[in-house]
Amino acid sequence: MKSLMEIYRYTFSYRWQAILTIIFNLLFVIFNLLSIVLLIPFLQMIFKTEEVKYVAKPVYKGITHIVEYVTNSYQYIMQEMVKDDPKSALLFVCVTVFIAFFLKSLFRYGAIWHQSQLRMAVVRDIKNKLYAKALRLPMSYYTEERKGDLMSRMNSDVGEIEIAVVSMLELVFREPFAVLTSIAGLIYISPKLTLISFILLPVSAFVISRIGKSLKRTAKAGQEQNGIVYSAIDETLGGIKVVKAFNAIRYVQANFEKINLRHQQLITKAFRKRDLSPPLNEVLGSAVMICLVWFGGVMILDGQSGLTGSKFVGFIIIFSQLLRPIQGIATSVGNLNKAQPSQDRINEILNTEETIEQQVGAIPLTTFEDSIELDHVWFRYKDEMVLQDVSFSLKRGKTIALVGESGSGKSTIADLLPRFYDVSEGVIRIDGQDIRTYQLEDLHRHIGIVSQESILFNDTVRSNIAFGMDDAPMEKIIEAAKIAHAHEFIINMENGYDSVIGERGNKLSGGQKQRLSIARAIMKNPSILILDEATSALDTESEKIVQGALDELMKDRTSLIIAHRLSTVINADEILVLSKGKIAERGTHQELLEKKGLYHNLCSLQGMQS
Ligand SMILES: Nc1ncnc2c1ncn2[C@@H]1O[C@H](COP(=O)(O)OP(=O)(O)OP(=O)(O)O)[C@@H](O)[C@H]1O
Ligand SMILES: [Mg+2]
Structure with missing residues (x-):
């Protein structure tokens, strides 16, 4: 928990970058949703099958009714335009939808822009801090194994922190917001259908996470084996003179081939698992969708729940996008968990005592006299x-x-x-x-x-x-x-x-x-x-x-x-x-x-x- 706080502190060490990233991310989420919602009237227009209820000119009733006000205004403008010239109304929808998409992408880019600056600045700071500390550690610290360890900490552990910082920005500030707004959108369109879809969702999420976990295990084993392959290359090429002089080429080669084969097997396994997840995701996803289409279709055919075809399409689109932030939360939590040991390992170095320290009030040594x-x-x-x-x-x-x-x-x-x-x-x-x-x-x-x-x-x-x-x-x-x-x-x-x-x-x-x-x-x-x-x-x-x-x-x-x-x-x-x-x-x-x-x-x- 303490290291989590520290990652939080790193994230906000460049406060404005962090805040801007968050703001842009929130705007991105809003416009992402908006770009879908705006499609609904568009669909209504081209399908023409639905009775569109007439909207009176809306009046602004304060900030709490802002969503209602905006959607009603939008519909009102549309319906007035349709009365005059349906084609111009179509154009209007196209343009507004495009603007929404454009702004969504723009904000996304703005968020990434600030985020990449932030994460790299954090990485730079930690590395500088570690390096400065490394130079001041007591001589007894610098054994061979420690040196390798220090380098690995500066590399992979700092890398973990970098990922965690990004996850922190996305987990705490974007994904939950995205999930909530999407759910709000779904409820807005149809509370009943939302309820049904939420019964279906956990089932598929469970299957997907199981595959993910098993994949991680295999991938980790593969990576470790990769390290073994590399150190084998490093060691033998480094000592190539000995290898040749002792006629050990065949021995070393056979050894390498064994290690390399093992690596191939592990990685192939990992690939197979990884490649299994997209089709499986798709099958599960479509199963959920089909169920939804069934329930939604029945609701529309019954014609009682106020659900129309175009709203239903909007619902499906929002729903299909809901999985992404949910998965995002899961990954972010994983990343933050992974970063904590890394954070501890980094702190271990930063907190190592510099035993050879200058005394307070140390005196200068100007000349050596005697x-x-x-x-x-x-x-x-x-x-x-x-x-x-x-x-x-x-x-x-x-x-x-x-x-x-x-x-x-x-x-x-x-x-x-x-x-x-x-x-x-x-x-x-x-x-x-x-x-x-x-x-x-x-x-x-x-x-x-x-x-x-x-x-x-x-x-x-x-x-x-x-x-x-x-x-x-x-x-x-x-x-x-x-x-x-x-x-x-x-x-x-x-x-x-x-x-x-x-x-x-x-x-x-x-x-x-x-x-x-x-x-x-x-x-x-x-x-x-x-x-x-x-x-x-x-x-x-x-x-x-x-x-x-x-x-x-x-x-x-x-x-x-x-x-x-x-x-x-x-x-x-x-x-x-x-x-x-x-x-x-x-x-x-x-x-x-x-x-x-x-x-x-x-x-x-x-x-x-x-
Ligand atoms: N960093 C270290 N940590 C622990 N023990 C050490 C370390 N450096 C040296 N020693 C030990 O201290 C003893 C003295 O080592 P030192 O290097 O001073 O010997 P030396 O007289 O310089 O030898 P050489 O002539 O081989 O250089 C040795 O027994 C050595 O094993
Ligand atoms: Mg010596």
Whole structure:
């Protein structure tokens, strides 16, 4: 119920669009009915079989009698015209009926016009809100499954809300009105026949809804299978190298054919059910109609109830149109029900706490003067402590290297500095102040990160280097690229600095991507630099080039470098050897070698014995 209220709120977040949609929809319903009612005198005229009772010139008796007044006036004008010239009367009816049809369509279009604007605006707003939230979620939120889930929520769940908004407009404000006015029209023409038709109606509605439900089940199964088919394609084409190398083509193909066959069967079943409903609808509908024609015909033949042939035709037309809004209500209710879980799923994201939040009254961090200090830092992602009592101090202009086996917590330490995560215990200080007291943006401004995997965006080289800066001068960008040893290959690209590098930079080699990431870090000109395995994905040749770029980058900066290849950390001012989240050894390269401990072993393993 709460989420229903929320959908209602979304619907009216653009109040005027909503109100106009509703007004136009109501006008549409009125003129839809009117266009039928106006046909009745027309039929009376051409059939000529009926005694038309004479209408005296009507007098306006106030708003409560407006319907009577309008219909009587219309008949009065008609009958006066018929007296003079029946053909002009015919023309008059034709024109008025046409105007009614025209206005009905016009209002329908007006309603759709505002409605589509409204629904798309709502979709845009929700997506913007979700995206903004997604960017601010705590780092721990972004696991692979969560990412997929987030995307699906932004897509299909928002889609459900969109449909629900439309349903809300139609369900609450149009269809009930359409049903009521149609029923009023029916009663106006013949109360007795209305009663009869209402006994017939539920019978057919029941059958139709049964088919609909069964169809939905099959269609849903078909859709799920469709998803399976697509992920099979995605997975195997994504891993096509493995498929080929392992001679698994036939196996994969047979598997796919099985899945695809299942999909075919389900969808065929769904199609059959779906295609069954129009003819069935027609048979049922005509059965109801025939019954009505029987009862109506008898009433006309009896000639007691005041029902005439032309009125009866009008009755039939209105009645045949009654099913549409009734079905509309049923679908709308279904849509609103379907949207509620979607709404909940969206809210779940919007209400997720941003655990890394800036403190109220956070202080600015203008310059980095002295040191970064980890003071007895403990950290856990979930239950297990990943960092245990880590303390070190990185003085300005110095370099500290973190080495140690995989999973020892090196990257975790790197993630704590920009507050991707907050420490579980202990404190990290910059210039003596807890980093949690600084403004987040300031903190990030001072820290540059180059990680093992270069993270680039499908944009031009230029914007990737000047990432996040709006008006970076071109000379600065080129300068950064030169320092990063990237200028050479960039100008050799088709469009130079304006070349688009493809999704995640897939048009570039690993070394090129990495040099772009370094150029980006240089461009940012941070005082504190974090290099997490910046060169380990590269071959020796490009590693040399990139290492050269990194050396340039590290000049006069405070750096924390993480490396597997110990040759890159020899010159660090201090090397910390991590083991299972603890600092096991610390010292310079020489000191550590002399200790003949862990570091010495690592060096021997890598063939470094100097
Ligand atoms: N997001 C996460 N959620 C839960 N546990 C994590 C997460 N990231 C890392 N871990 C765990 O924390 C421990 C330390 O991981 P970390 O990435 O810091 O290691 P590392 O020293 O950088 O290793 P590598 O050299 O392989 O990069 C590992 O046991 C890892 O499984
Ligand atoms: Mg790591």
